[in-house]
Amino acid sequence: MAGLSTSKEYENPFKRNWVSTGIWALVGVYLVYSFNAMGLTWDRFSQGLGHADKLLGRMFPPNFDRWELLLSGLAESLEIAVIASVSGIVLSLFFGLFAARNLMPNWVSVPMRGFIALCRTFHPVIIAILFVKSVGFGALAGILTLIVASIGFIAKLFAEAIEEISLKQVEAIRATGAGFVSVILFSVMPQVFSRFIGFSVYQLDSNLRNSTMVGIVGAGGLGGTLFSAFQRFDYDFVAAILITIIALIMLGEFLSNIVRNIFR
């Protein structure tokens, strides 16, 4: 703007926001502090890469000699995932309904929301450890863990989906003299069912993944086999297990796509 004489200086309309500048500065300082506290240096990183190279070398070729052990672990994981998903989904259907604030009085929805929030509080690993300690080693602990995880996810999203429905349709069905259950079946469910299927399929997918994890803390499935292979340094067998898990997840993805297409 050189050469232009202005009678008045205008302020830049974009003012610096000192609060957000301060927050960014704090985040930057904390990041530097954390790097130092963890002792993360380039030396440490390159040293680590050398180890990783050695590990990879021992993983190949994968060793499928103990395929029977692998298959039985896989079967158990699959069973855990399916049982937990079906039970979790059915329970979530009811819990989600009871948690919907537009359909239920507060004395029902508030405790139910609390319970669902509790299910979401802990990572499945922690829940798995709790169940292993309380019901003992094995698949039961894994199943219970994944049921809790499923409720935390599906019931919450399902309740939110119900809270977004059109109440006009509900009112119309209520006006026919339909009872509460019929109102739910014929005006609420048609509006939310395809979303519920979506959540359920996603949860089945995620349960398949998690079912291979719960075994690491002793709650049954392929994870246990994986963990003991790690501890015995059978890295070629570890590679075989990892490849199997990848195949399982891909299969799950494929199946869930089919289910989504059916219920679209």
Added chain:
Amino acid sequence: MSSTHAAVDRSNFLEIKGLQKEYVPGNPILKGIDINISEPGIVAIIGPSGTGKSTLLRCINRLIDPTAGAILFDNADLSQAKGGELRKLRRQVGMVFQEYNLVERLTVIENVLTGRLGYMSAWQAWRRKFSQEDINGAFELLEAVGLSEHANKRADSLSGGQRQRVGIARAVMQNPRVLLADEPTSSLDPKTAVEIMELLERFSEEKNIPALVNIHDVKLASRFAKRMIGMSNGVVVYDGSPEGITDEHLKQIYGGESWLD
């Protein structure tokens, strides 16, 4: 199906006594309504927006709970009914909504069949166990409203006028003893509005039942109504024949006069 209730004595068929409703305490929207419906045919309720016409209809089938007063429906007090008793009374009251309120993801014929839910147990509803008689009745009704070829389309694929026909079929499917229609024509074009009113008139005559219709269009109302009820500020200010309504009445009901011809 049409003449099952023809023999019933219709004096005091639907009697509203001193009906009051306050959404906010101390600020009543209905200030003591007294209406006695004993004759079949269309009863048009006119009045400006916000005067409580919708609230009145919703109090009759208890989608809204009245604050005070009685609604005697065939000598049972609807305003006090609860639970199963309320639903038994409610299923005899067919309701048609301004914005149709169809369940959009269900098909047209399924929407019509939902009119039977009040007669079914939850277990039957869960298994979609509609009786053959109901299914036949639903298809016949759909034929009567001229939508046979749309039976298996999803409700949200229909036009406004078609949706309202489905809404009426659903209400009639309840085999109601009274029809309530809350501004059934105000989302529709004038020609379709007349067709919808004709349909309501036809069913009310065929079934020999009264039809209470909230309506904005005074001309349309007086063309079809056997009786007009004018409401203003939560009270009934006119109750009589459509011929008896004068510009003075309309001024009283709606206020102002610039809108009159």
